[in-house]
Amino acid sequence: MPLTLSRPDLQRTANFIAGQWLAPEPGRSFDVTDPATGAVIAAVPDSNAADARAAVDAAHAAFPAWRRAPAKQRAQILKRWNDLVLAHQEDLGRLISREQGKPLAEGRGEVAYAASYIEWFAEEATRANGEVIPAPVPGRRMFALREPVGVVAAITPWNFPAAMIARKIAPALAAGCTVVCKPAEDTPLTSLALVALAHEAGVPPGVLNIVSASRERTPEVVDVWLADARVRKITFTGSTPVGKHLARRSADTLKKLSLELGGNAPFIVFEDADLEAAVEGLMAAKFRNGGQTCVCPNRVFVHASVHDRFAALLVARVAALKVGPATDPASQIGPMINDRAVEKIERHVQDAVARGARVLTGGVRLTALGANYFAPTVLADADASMACACEETFGPVAPLTRFSDEAEVIAAANDTPFGLAAYFYSRDARRIWRVADALETGIVGINEGALAAEAAPFGGVKDSGYGREGSVHGLDDYLHTKYVCQGGLDA
Numbered sequence: 126m127p128l129t130l131s132r133p134d135l136q137r138t139a140n141f142i143a144g145q146w147l148a149p150e151p152g153r154s155f156d157v158t159d160p161a162t163g164a165v166i167a168a169v170p171d172s173n174a175a176d177a178r179a180a181v182d183a184a185h186a187a188f189p190a191w192r193r194a195p196a197k198q199r200a201q202i203l204k205r206w207n208d209l210v211l212a213h214q215e216d217l218g219r220l221i222s223r224e225q226g227k228p229l230a231e232g233r234g235e236v237a238y239a240a241s242y243i244e245w246f247a248e249e250a251t252r253a254n255g256e257v258i259p260a261p262v263p264g265r266r267m268f269a270l271r272e273p274v275g276v277v278a279a280i281t282p283w284n285f286p287a288a289m290i291a292r293k294i295a296p297a298l299a300a301g302c303t304v305v306c307k308p309a310e311d312t313p314l315t316s317l318a319l320v321a322l323a324h325e326a327g328v329p330p331g332v333l334n335i336v337s338a339s340r341e342r343t344p345e346v347v348d349v350w351l352a353d354a355r356v357r358k359i360t361f362t363g364s365t366p367v368g369k370h371l372a373r374r375s376a377d378t379l380k381k382l383s384l385e386l387g388g389n390a391p392f393i394v395f396e397d398a399d400l401e402a403a404v405e406g407l408m409a410a411k412f413r414n415g416g417q418t419c420v421c422p423n424r425v426f427v428h429a430s431v432h433d434r435f436a437a438l439l440v441a442r443v444a445a446l447k448v449g450p451a452t453d454p455a456s457q458i459g460p461m462i463n464d465r466a467v468e469k470i471e472r473h474v475q476d477a478v479a480r481g482a483r484v485l486t487g488g489v490r491l492t493a494l495g496a497n498y499f500a501p502t503v504l505a506d507a508d509a510s511m512a513c514a515c516e517e518t519f520g521p522v523a524p525l526t527r528f529s530d531e532a533e534v535i536a537a538a539n540d541t542p543f544g545l546a547a548y549f550y551s552r553d554a555r556r557i558w559r560v561a562d563a564l565e566t567g568i569v570g571i572n573e574g575a576l577a578a579e580a581a582p583f584g585g586v587k588d589s590g591y592g593r594e595g596s597v598h599g600l601d602d603y604l605h606t607k608y609v610c611q612g613g614l615d616a
């Protein structure tokens with residue numbers, strides 16, 4: 126099915142550097158494909174080191190004027206960007222679902238989610254207040270001023286091609302930083318469209334630059350940014366190994382880093398939980414975007430006394446999920462992003478079964494639909510020895526493990542190098558705060574499966590990274606503090 130947009134010019138296939146769309150030279154592009162069919166949707170630039178450097182040159186040149194622009198002016202531009210994103214929700218939603226595979230309703234929802242970050246940071250732009258510090262000695266005035274860190278390199282993932290760009294770029298621009306961005310190779314079209322709308326909203330030339338690159342060429346682009354001391358910050362969402370590589374390689378130029386990395390979220394159902402609510406929460410958290418989110422529950426611990434009842438309720442819901450192409454309005458789960466993703470999911474299920482897990486529903490590829498579809502799956506009798514308990518499955522698989530003791534389940538939940546999100550269901554007020562305090566994660570959902578919001582700080586601890594996105598803290602990540610002391614003021 127052709128991709129029809131009411132504004133066809135939003136389907137951009139060029140880099141955007143210094144306010145110019147730069148089409149690739151012949152032979153220097155790569156294909157973007159539909160994960161449902163493998164069909165080519167478009168070809169975009171396969172950028173190289175020279176393109177990456179040109180983007181930094183532009184961002185560096187634009188920084189002095191942008192940082193001096195009144196915060197209110199930056200806020201107004203961001204508000205216009207927000208308005209344009211919402212005005213083009215349908216086109217952006219179509220781009221997202223076509224290149225990423227999420228059902229169209231979810232694609233539209235992601236556009237609204239992305240816009241919520243742009244609107245939030247438009248408002249925060251005018252609130253980057255500093256401090257007046259009471260001086261400890263006479264004759265001085267002391268201040269803490271907040272300044273933009275400088276040029277920011279944003280390296281964004283494929284699973285939320287609009288929202289992750291928005292929650293990195295909007296605070297950067299609000300703070301007065303300029304940006305070079307490399308979107309995920311699977312999903313560059315949404316990002317290019319967002320940049321086109323930012324330009325339309327009045328973001329000045331050079332302030333926001335974007336270059337696309339294939340998986341093979343991405344290291345060449347990113348290496349330029351890592352080595353360049355003019356790039357003062359890297360913001361990255363993706364895997365923990367890549368995040369650690371970026372941190373190591375940023376050391377030479379001591380860049381500031383925000384790393385939103387892998388997760389291995391526990392979801393705990395205590396014996397006093399409202400089981401229907403817990404099933405609803407798990408459906409929302411686990412099956413959003415087909416299980417391809419960093420915060421989605423990877424391990425589901427259910428108290429032995431309610432396990433079978435919970436499993437039956439869950440299986441009824443999961444087995445009823447409609448899997449199909451993003452273009453089918455009835456689809457609730459689309460294709461996985463690519464063949465590597467489906468292979469990993471299949472390997473996790475096979476490994477779990479080989480180690481004693483039982484498939485309660487699903488457990489197989491849905492090859493009749495296409496190469497990248499996997500049936501929504503519930504496994505029982507999962508344990509910590511299984512790959513699905515140690516690695517992020519990033520797919521629609523819910524492995525259930527029985528437990529019988531609170532301390533035991535908290536220890537199991539924390540027994541992972543990751544620490545992004547955790548969820549639990551309980552109606553006991555004392556337990557609620559005991560467990561929330563004990564979970565070693567950056568985000569905790571109590572009787573709630575849908576946690577992310579523009580007003581909330583999103584980010585992890587341990588191997589899930591550092592830095593926060595969204596909320597007032599999301600702006601801090603793009604600012605540094607300058608202490609200014611004026612002396613000689615004795616009367």
Ligand code: SIN
Pocket residue numbers: 284285288362385417418419420577
């Ligand atoms: C992610 O998966 O990285 C983001 C999920 C979210 O924003 O809820």
